Amino acid sequence: MATVTESAHAALYARHQAVLPDWLATYYARPIELTHGEGRHVWDAEGNRYLDFFGGILTTMTAHALPQVTAAVAEQAGRILHTSTLYLSRQAVELAERIAQLSGIPDARVFFTSSGTEANDTALLLATTHRRSNQVLALRNSYHGRSFTSIGITGNSAWSPTSLSPLQTLYVHGGVRTRGPYAHLTDAEFTAACVADLEDLLGQANGTVAALIAEPVQGVGGFTSGPDGLLAAFKRVLDRHGILWITDEVQTGWGRTGDHFWGWQAHGEAGPPDILTFAKGIGNGMSMGGVVARAEVMNCLDANSISTFGGSPITTAGALANLAYLLDHDLQGNARRVGGLLKSRLDAVAARSGIVREVRGRGLMLGVELVEPGTDTPSPAAASLVLEAAREHSLLIGKGGRAGNALRIAPPLTLTVAEAEEGADALRAALEDAQAELEKSGTRKGETR
Structure with missing residues (x-):
């Protein structure tokens, strides 16, 4: 050097x-x-x-x-950089079609944002509106963004500058396998203990719980995770209560974990999540994020909503080229x-x-x-x-x-x-x-x- x-x-x-x-x-x-x-x-x-x-x-x-991405961005920049969601966008539709199919979520709808924080904010808005509740389950040691709402569900005190929140958050075990009160257990015992903790927490919740949000592998938390199948075991409990499962794939998505395209697929025996959030890698450096959800959940909002920058022509053009390269190679x-x-x-x-x-x-x-x-x-x-x-x-x-x-x-x-x-x-x-x-x-x- x-x-x-x-x-x-x-x-x-x-x-x-x-x-x-x-x-x-x-x-x-x-x-x-x-x-x-x-x-x-x-x-x-x-x-x-x-x-x-x-x-x-x-x-x-x-x-x-990456030449394929820079060429796509340059070509699009020579035509038009920005339009907003008030106008149709061929690139946004094509990218949404590909992501909906890849997500594994049936009857999927896709909403583009400009960051992972905004994606998680949107997912929480959808879940709390759909369930008519501001109670949310999150994992200890979690991180989901730096906005006021996402900080309110962050279980990592090092990244939580305020205790104020529009949400009531209940934290469950399961994000860290090798430290904490269950570290000495086998994987099966660890999963059973975490499920029992979840059941106990739901028994003490005051009314309806909207959703559980979880990173399959905790990113800012130090790349920690529970055993494979843990989130599937959680989902079986959630389904009995009608609680939605949000998988935060901002860091785990697009095949990074090698064994699976999405992190949730290591827990896939209980079926796909209700809501999936993504960002970071899909844009390969451009400001791109988004939410995938079942149509019933995505369409629950009854107020006006648009996005000025989400799914812009230039970010979706670059993301399409980036995703194509990832899949083709x-x-x-x-x-x-x-x-x-x-x-x-x-x-x-x-x-x-x-x-x-x-x-x-x-x-x-x-x-x-x-x-x-x-x-x-x-x-x-x-x-x-x-x-x-x-x-x-x-x-x-x-x-x-x-x-x-x-x-x-x-x-x-x-x-x-x-x-x-x-x-x-x-x-x-x-x-x-x-x-x-x-x-x-x-x-x-x-x-x-």
Whole structure:
């Protein structure tokens, strides 16, 4: 990697701090500006090249500067950029037809939004209107967006700046398999305990409950999940009460988990969800999200509603090209194959590390939980050190988890075997650097005492 002078980055960061909110988080002690990308690589303003294992928060789904997508966007930009939903859009109809068919939801209707947060807001509006109730079930450790409504159902306190909410949210177990009161149970026992918890919670609910919203794999929560089949077991309970199931596929959709096109399909024996939300990867970097729901649910609104930016000509043109590339090149299969290789490499690295508690996830959605050396205590300091060290080894990764101690690894789905090996080597080196720093710090503290 080229020598980093930091001058361009430091100057821009000073301007950033002067005009943008203090709570607008950036990565790294010395934040960087990414100026361009190609394939699975990006470059910063100092000319440094990185292997991208985070894809702009799981958003660059196929590749940076994918020719098919950039050509579709450029061609559409030369015709018309914007019309709104007050006018018919051929691209929006074609994309909705494809997504409705892929969703697995019968008699599906699709509404496009400009983000995953807005998609989840819309799903909650539909569910609460359809059920005439503002009571919502959510999983502990969950994250569904940064709007006032979606924060109200977020079960991760690190991302919830207010306790005020238009919803009454009831939180159930099941989002984290290897920590908490049920961690010692077998998968079958874990599922049974979570179902019993759900039944008990419903017995205490005051009247009608509108919906359960759940990420099949919790994204910001650190790529955690319950056992396969858990949400299906929940759905059998929900169906008895008429409660809707919303699956938040903002991060798990489009084949990223490898084994399934949607995360809900790991729980599919109880049938498809009532509502599905999506975003991020479908736009490959453009602002695109949406909701899929049964017609009965989608059509329950009786007030006027439009979307100024949802399903715009340029975002739907790009998304159509992106989805076609993903399907034509079996990127779900690539996520399964290359993701499996990457996970096995990370498992081997973890076995030799004193700060890795667990490698989890599936496909190209992998989490690495970090702890204090030789303990089971979550270590956000370790995650911060590895994040910085990975950058020094020309690798960009993400961070998450309730304690901020999990690494999030989610490269574009076109990742090659050679790039997976390269990334694993860089992460191994970063973990070794971080562990050495933590152990040195611990020694210094011991000497002080």
